[in-house]
Amino acid sequence: MQNNNNILLSTIKQAAHSHSTQAARHKYLHRSLWAASSFISVLIAIATAFDFFLLNIPSKNIATFFAxxxxxxxxxxxxxxxxxxxxxxxxIRNQLMDLHTELQLLTTRNAQIDQSDFEKxxxxxMSSANKKWVEIKEG
Incomplete structure (x- = not known):
């Protein structure tokens, strides 16, 4: 039974790590795109408010490009x-880590563990995560 618990613990931890990695990627993407959008908006405002030339390109054309x-x-x-x-x-990562911690604590205490309950x-x-992911992507 102990070996089965270790396999389940490992599986849960791996899934949590995968979600954490994806979350970090999406956090970086979100913040980068937000910063780029803000920066471009400021450049448009500056290029339309002031008449100047940059590399012989008029500010009006620069604003148009960024627009x-x-x-x-x-x-x-x-x-x-x-x-x-x-x-x-x-x-999802937090839910998985909570499940992992609960199973780990029970395993450490050598408590009676219903393996099928934890698997379910x-x-x-994971099923909930997949459904929500599809819902987000369908928009």
Missing amino acids: IILPMVTSYIVLRSPEKLWIHEIN RYLAI
């Missing part, structure tokens, strides 16, 4: 949904 780029950045934010995925993955709970969390 064309900005919708692409914001649409990527909407299509990829990095903020929603980041929050979702952190939530693990599978329920």
Whole structure:
């Protein structure tokens, strides 16, 4: 029974780590796209407010260029949904780590463990995660 607990503990921890890694990627993507969008917006405002030339390009043309780029950045934010995925993955990671901690504490105490209960709970969390991921991506 102890070996089965170790396998389940390992599986849960691996899934939590995977969700944590994905959450970190989506957090970075969200913050990078937000910063890029903000920076481009400021550049548009500056280029339209002041008349100047940069490398012989008038500020009006610079503003137009950035005005064309900005919708692409914001649409990527909407299509990829990095903020929603980041929050979702952190939530799933936390649920998995709670399950892992509970099982680990019971194993450490040599308590009687209903292996199938923990397996069902693990599978329920993963099923819920998959359904929510699809829901987020369908938008």
